[in-house]
Amino acid sequence: MSRAFIFPGQGAQAIGMGKALAEAYPAARAVFEEVDEALGEKLSTLIWEGEAETLTLTENAQPALMATSLAAMRALEAEGISVGAASFVAGHSLGEYSALTAAGALSVTDAARLLRTRGRAMQQAVPVGEGAMAALLGLDLATAQAVAAEAAQGGGVCAAANDNDPAQVVISGSKDAVERAVEIAKEKGAKRAVMLPVSAPFHCELMAPAAEVMAEALAGVEIAAPSVPLVANVRASAVTDPAEIRALLVEQVTGSVRWRESVEYMVAQGVSEFWEIGAGKALTGLVRRIHRPAGVQTVGTPEDVAKVLEAAEYGAPGRAREGAARRSRPCPTGGPVRYATASTET
Numbered sequence: 001m002s003r004a005f006i007f008p009g010q011g012a013q014a015i016g017m018g019k020a021l022a023e024a025y026p027a028a029r030a031v032f033e034e035v036d037e038a039l040g041e042k043l044s045t046l047i048w049e050g051e052a053e054t055l056t057l058t059e060n061a062q063p064a065l066m067a068t069s070l071a072a073m074r075a076l077e078a079e080g081i082s083v084g085a086a087s088f089v090a091g092h093s094l095g096e097y098s099a100l101t102a103a104g105a106l107s108v109t110d111a112a113r114l115l116r117t118r119g120r121a122m123q124q125a126v127p128v129g130e131g132a133m134a135a136l137l138g139l140d141l142a143t144a145q146a147v148a149a150e151a152a153q154g155g156g157v158c159a160a161a162n163d164n165d166p167a168q169v170v171i172s173g174s175k176d177a178v179e180r181a182v183e184i185a186k187e188k189g190a191k192r193a194v195m196l197p198v199s200a201p202f203h204c205e206l207m208a209p210a211a212e213v214m215a216e217a218l219a220g221v222e223i224a225a226p227s228v229p230l231v232a233n234v235r236a237s238a239v240t241d242p243a244e245i246r247a248l249l250v251e252q253v254t255g256s257v258r259w260r261e262s263v264e265y266m267v268a269q270g271v272s273e274f275w276e277i278g279a280g281k282a283l284t285g286l287v288r289r290i291h292r293p294a295g296v297q298t299v300g301t302p303e304d305v306a307k308v309l310e311a312a313e314y315g316a317p318g319r320a321r322e323g324a325a326r327r328s329r330p331c332p333t334g335g336p337v338r339y340a341t342a343s344t345e346t
Helices: 019-024 026-039 043-049 052-056 058-078 095-102 108-124 141-152 175-187 205-219 242-254 259-268 282-290 302-312 317-328
Strands: 002-007 088-091 131-137 158-165 168-174 192-195 271-277 295-299
Touching: 002 095, 002 282, 019 026, 019 043, 019 058, 019 302, 026 043, 026 058, 026 108, 043 052, 043 058, 052 058, 058 095, 058 108, 058 271, 058 295, 058 302, 088 095, 088 259, 095 108, 095 242, 108 205, 131 175, 141 158, 141 168, 141 175, 158 175, 158 259, 158 282, 168 175, 168 205, 175 192, 205 242, 259 271, 259 282, 271 282, 282 295, 295 302
Parallel strands: 002 088, 002 271, 271 295
Antiparallel strands: 131 168, 131 192, 158 168
């Protein structure tokens, strides 16, 4: 059985995420401590005890979600499941940074600082109220692209930002153009076409100023070859070359997230099982709609880790017993996770 480890993006955040992992696994807690140190603030306190509105701010959500994903990965590693148990890693937008960090291409410190920079740059690229995003449900990518192109003819930018599954495309661009696209999509038979509550038009050409900021930030960071190939968002195929990864991370800021094609690529390479590492279940739902026969597993809590161990019988007997004893101690669960109708992850 071949598997892929996939990492969620913005939209999956929730107060309390990762806290149970940090209490059950010292290696998971160490990730949050390293992120706190890298940013010079107690982001972990915000994640576990703060206000949802503050956590949802792009500059906070991006490093917070990476920290939670890496904490889950460290919990798996403590039980004897390394990233090498996967044939590929992939992440939805910011999740690509989590995937690269899990595979050893980025350090946790560098990933946290890059994502703080990325979040701020993406938020500042377009004044609030001038950009928008919308979910088109029930239309395939080609139709959604035609809708966006028609809407852009009336002025402004409108493009497909996330190709999430066979019937879910998120568009992004100038507010007026995106609003026109919503009406055009309804005329073309979309089951639903709704404006999304986001603070900026991610993954379109309006993010060019943010791409420039990230090009400079990434130039000053060491990127190693990942121990497991990365399926890149903008290419929907595997890459391992550090220079290529650096360029694709810059391109990703303005480019479309080709998630449907990425999953299809991994399936074509023999992947039959997808583990979503981190907060929420959004990617699990997308995988099911892209390739129904795929096996899926979420790994975001100690209970999830226990299920993985029980199902796959991983780890040496001694390690498994130690893990079972650790999991038998009561620990709080994370806060409630809210799932959007469409994945608008950035």
